[in-house]
Amino acid sequence: MATEHNEQAQDQTVDQDQDLENTETNxxxxxxxxxxxxxxxxxxxxSLKLEKARAANAIYESEKVKERLEREADTAKKFALEKFAKGLLESVDNLERAIQAAGEEKTPLLxxxxxTLKSLLSTLEKHEIAAVDxxxxxxxxxxxxxxxxxxxKAGEIGNVLQKGYTLSGRLLRPAMVTVGQ
Structure with a gap:
């Protein structure tokens, strides 16, 4: 029993020493x-400053991408009529040739x-299709x-063989002309 008591006392002393060390360590x-x-x-x-800068940069980049996509969509809408307009220009040319071939005589057909030509040209103008100067x-x-x-004269247009047209400022078809030397 005494041995057990001594061992418990030693254990308590060791525990107290460990508590003291833990307290000092704490x-x-x-x-x-x-x-x-x-x-x-x-x-x-x-780190917060860096992440805020990254977030601001990401927002800036996404806004730029959004603006670019909107511009590209507007351009695509604006020039989506290009093929259709080129097809209509042949009809305009044919109507102008028919008027020239009719001569001076005013008939109901003429x-x-x-x-018809006037109506077609006004429709083309509404869609920003204009004749080349x-x-x-x-x-x-x-x-x-x-x-x-x-x-x-040199550098001047002598004869226009076929009218040219632009679509919203972009050349749709060049005017075919003869030029002086």
Whole structure:
């Protein structure tokens, strides 16, 4: 029994020593912990700044992508009529040829063709399709020179063989012209 009592006393002493060491360690840990916590707060503040900057950059980039997609959609809508408009230009050309072929005589048929042409041209204008200007001289961006006109001055358009058209400022079909030398 005495041995057991001694062992219990030793165990209590060891437990008390361990408690004392734990208390001292906890006090030291508290001091280190406060410093560590302050360092962690600094690191977290820097990390927060970085993440805020990344989030702001992501928002900025998404807005730019949104604007670009809207611009591309507007452009696609604007020029979606391009193939259809090119097909209509052949009809305009044919109506103009019919009017030229009729000559000076005003017949009801000629008046009908002229009204049809006028209606078609006004519809084209509503959709921003306009004839290319041929009065201000030759412009290689808008005109296609297919021959030389000896009667025209150099750089000027002598004869328009086929009208050119633009769709919302973009060339749809160049004007086929003869140019002076």
């Amino acid at each position: 006090e030291n840990a508290e001091e280190v912990t406060v410093e560590d916590l302050q360092a962690q707060i600094g690191k977290l503040a820097e 008046e009908g063709v002229e009204l 041929v009065d201000n001289g030759f412009n290689a961006d808008l005109h296609q020179a297919v021959g030389i006109d000896p009667n025209a």
